[in-house]
Amino acid sequence: xxxxxxxxxxxxxxxxxxxxxxxxxxxxxxxxxxxxxxxxxxxxxxxxxxxxxxxxxxxxxxxxxxxxxxxxxxxxxxxxxxxxxxxxxxxxxxxxxxxxxxxxxxxxxxxxxxxxxxxxxxxxxxxxxxxxxxxxxxxxxxxxxxxxxxxxxxxxxxxxxxxxxxxx
Amino acid sequence: xxxxxxxxxxxxxxxxxxxxxxxxxxxxxxxxxxxxxxxxxxxxxxxxxxxxxxxxxxxxxxxxxxxxxxxxxxxxxxxxxxxxxxxxxxxxxxxxxxxxxxxxxxxxxxxxxxxxxxxxxxxxxxxxxxxxxxxxxxxxxxxxxxxxxxxxxxxxxxxxxxxxxxxxxxxxxxxxx
Numbered sequence: 001x002x003x004x005x006x007x008x009x010x011x012x013x014x015x016x017x018x019x020x021x022x023x024x025x026x027x028x029x030x031x032x033x034x035x036x037x038x039x040x041x042x043x044x045x046x047x048x049x050x051x052x053x054x055x056x057x058x059x060x061x062x063x064x065x066x067x068x069x070x071x072x073x074x075x076x077x078x079x080x081x082x083x084x085x086x087x088x089x090x091x092x093x094x095x096x097x098x099x100x101x102x103x104x105x106x107x108x109x110x111x112x113x114x115x116x117x118x119x120x121x122x123x124x125x126x127x128x129x130x131x132x133x134x135x136x137x138x139x140x141x142x143x144x145x146x147x148x149x150x151x152x153x154x155x156x157x158x159x160x161x162x163x164x165x166x167x168x
Numbered sequence: 169x170x171x172x173x174x175x176x177x178x179x180x181x182x183x184x185x186x187x188x189x190x191x192x193x194x195x196x197x198x199x200x201x202x203x204x205x206x207x208x209x210x211x212x213x214x215x216x217x218x219x220x221x222x223x224x225x226x227x228x229x230x231x232x233x234x235x236x237x238x239x240x241x242x243x244x245x246x247x248x249x250x251x252x253x254x255x256x257x258x259x260x261x262x263x264x265x266x267x268x269x270x271x272x273x274x275x276x277x278x279x280x281x282x283x284x285x286x287x288x289x290x291x292x293x294x295x296x297x298x299x300x301x302x303x304x305x306x307x308x309x310x311x312x313x314x315x316x317x318x319x320x321x322x323x324x325x326x327x328x329x330x331x332x333x334x335x336x337x338x339x340x341x342x343x344x345x
Contacts (some may be wrong), residue, residue: 060300063196073267073293074301077294103202103299104200106199
C-alpha cells in the first residue's frame with residue numbers, strides 16, 4: 001500500500017516536471033513568431049540569409065525581440081532594408097556593419113568582442129576557472145588530511161585497540 | 169593568509185552586489201546614438217509643404233532636429249516647448265516627419281501650430297534609419313558645422329530643455345568662441 005502510494009506520488013511529480021519542460025520549450029523564442037512579409041527572393045539561400053539576419057538583429061524599439069519577431073515600425077523598415085541589401089548583393093558582414101553604424105552594439109544580439117564586452121564573453125570561463133582552483137584546493141587539502149590521519153602513532157594505536165577491545 | 173581567504177568571498181560578494189545594484193537603476197531605454205560627433209546624414213527629400221530640401225537648407229547655426237509624426241501622442245506634449253523655442257527665437261528647429269503621411273502631417277501642423285523651419289518628409293522611414301531613429305519623438309542637437317552633438321529620446325519638455333539641452337548648447341557655444 002505504502003509503496004504504491006509513493007510510486008503514484010512520484011508519477012505525479014514526473015508528470016509535473018515533464019509538463020514544466022514542455023512549457024519551457026513552448027516559450028522558447030523561435031522564428032515561428034516571424035512577421036509575415038511579402039519579400040521575394042531569387043534563391044533559397046537569399047531567403048535563408050534574410051531569416052538568419054533578421055533573427056540575429058535586435059529591434060531597436062522593442063528592447064527584447066529580434067527584427068523578425070517585432071511588429072514595430074522601425075523593425076519593419078529594417079527588414080525591408082535587409083531585403084534590399086541582400087538583393088543588391090551585399091554580404092552578411094556588410095549588412096551587419098550597416099546596422100551597427102546606425103544603431104550601435106544594441107542591435108547585435110551577438111555582441112562584438114571589445115574591451116567593454118570582454119567580461120561578457122569570457123566571464124563564464126573566468127568563473128569556471130575560479131571554481132576549478134577552489135575545487136582543486138579543497139580536494140588537495142582533503143587528501144592531505146586523510147593521509148595524515150591514516151598514520152596513527154603508537155599511543156593512538158594502543159588507544160584504538162583498547163576502545164575496540166572494550167566494545168567487543 | 170587565512171584572513172585573506174575569509175575576506176576574499178566577502179569582497180567578491182560586495183563587488184557583485186554593487187554592480188547589480190547599479191544595474192537596477194540603469195534605464196535600458198537610454199541608448200547612446202552612434203551618430204554623436206558625426207555629420208548629419210545627407211538627404212535629398214521633399215518637405216512636408218512640398219519643397220525640395222537637402223543638407224544645404226539646414227541652418228548654419230546650432231539647431232534642433234526634431235523627429236515627429238501626426239500619430240505620435242508624446243509629440244503633442246513636447247509641442248508647446250518647441251513652439252516657445254522658435255517663437256522666442258532661442259534656436260531654430262528642423263523637423264523630420266517620420267513614417268507619416270503628408271496630408272496628415274499638414275493637418276497636424278495647421279491644427280497645432282508649426283514650430284519648424286521646415287520638416288523633412290520621411291514617409292518610408294529610410295532617412296530615420298540613417299539617423300538611427302528608434303521612434304518619434306527624438307531630438308538631436310546639431311552644431312553650426314552640421315555635426316550631431318547630442319540626442320534626446322522621448323519627450324523634450326521644459327525640464328529636459330533646462331537640464332540637458334541648455335548645458336549642451338552652452339558647451340558648444342564655449343567651444344565655438
